Amino acid sequence: xxxxxxxxxxxxxxxxxxxxxxxxxxxxxxxxxxxxxxxxxxxxxxxxxxxxxxxxxxxxxxxxxxxxxxxxxxxxxxxxxxxxxxxxxxxxxxxxxxxxxxxxxxxxxxxxxxxxxxxxxxxxxxxxxxxxxxxxxxxxxxxxxxxxxxxxxxxxxxxxxxxxxxxxxxxxxxxxx
Numbered sequence: 329x330x331x332x333x334x335x336x337x338x339x340x341x342x343x344x345x346x347x348x349x350x351x352x353x354x355x356x357x358x359x360x361x362x363x364x365x366x367x368x369x370x371x372x373x374x375x376x377x378x379x380x381x382x383x384x385x386x387x388x389x390x391x392x393x394x395x396x397x398x399x400x401x402x403x404x405x406x407x408x409x410x411x412x413x414x415x416x417x418x419x420x421x422x423x424x425x426x427x428x429x430x431x432x433x434x435x436x437x438x439x440x441x442x443x444x445x446x447x448x449x450x451x452x453x454x455x456x457x458x459x460x461x462x463x464x465x466x467x468x469x470x471x472x473x474x475x476x477x478x479x480x481x482x483x484x485x486x487x488x489x490x491x492x493x494x495x496x497x498x499x500x501x502x503x504x505x
Contacts, residue, residue: 366410369417371398374424389424397421427468440465453486 356377357368367373371389379386389395398421401407407420414425414432428436440461453462462482469478 365413369410369414369423369425370402371395371423371425378424385424394422398423422472430468430471453489 354363357373358365359367371386375386377383390399398408401420405411408423409417409419412418414429417426419426428440466475466478466482469475469481
């Protein structure tokens, strides 16, 4: 795969666990023997793949205000009723699924920002290519926030990714030497 070319085997060994057709397997998110949608609606299901060295999505969510609200309230069915369909969800805060699977849509990447993992954070996130994706991302945030708030946070994420990309590149140059 393009994302694994010229990378040390240790960096990509875990990738194949998820990236060998997991998108087509229901059991990636739904527990294989139980297949309870209420379980698949919990953020911890995403943690299975999206945490650690190469995908820090869970850690970023968990320490964010959204993740904190989730952790504090997730056991209270008045705040998080996982028996409701995502399209009917009225959670006190967003889960991974609430935003990335808005309305119950199963294409998680449809509501993602520009892909920046595995050293691709140097991509021009403001390029016209990403315009529709970014507008859609803002529309998800403005379910609860103002569009201005969402755009300002997207801009802050762009700057953070740009800075991280520079540090990432510098680190690889040092390691090369």
